[in-house]
Amino acid sequence: MTAVEVGEVVSLTELDSEPALLVLDVGEDLTGALLADLANETIQRLKATVGDREGRREIATAVANAEDIMTFAVPPAEVAHRNGPGIQGCTPPQGGGE
Numbered sequence: 215m216t217a218v219e220v221g222e223v224v225s226l227t228e229l230d231s232e233p234a235l236l237v238l239d240v241g242e243d244l245t246g247a248l249l250a251d252l253a254n255e256t257i258q259r260l261k262a263t264v265g266d267r268e269g270r271r272e273i274a275t276a277v278a279n280a281e282d283i284m285t286f287a288v289p290p291a292e293v294a295h296r297n298g299p300g301i302q303g304c305t306p307p308q309g310g311g312e
Contacts, residue, residue: 218244221270222301223260224293235286235293236260238278243287247277251284270301 218224218237224246225232235246249257256277263269277283296302 218290218293218295219301221267221274223249223296225296226288226292227294228292234296235288236274236277238274238285243289244293245278245285245287247283247285252277264302265304267301267304
């Protein structure tokens, strides 16, 4: 699988409903927040940043810094890209610089 990036929305494949997860950090495991747990305003901002890699990363940073948002660490093997790899609407990242 192509690497997952911060700000991308992925599906959790180990659960029957495959809920959407906003990726907040990428390491040995991925850290993310369920879209269902985010405020409507945040969801609208995510929709408004389709194709905007930097905007998505800023939202992910804000969500990661929010004290009232529950986050989850999941192995990369338990997620799947939604609508292709990379941040929705962006070309996939090239090399290690992105």
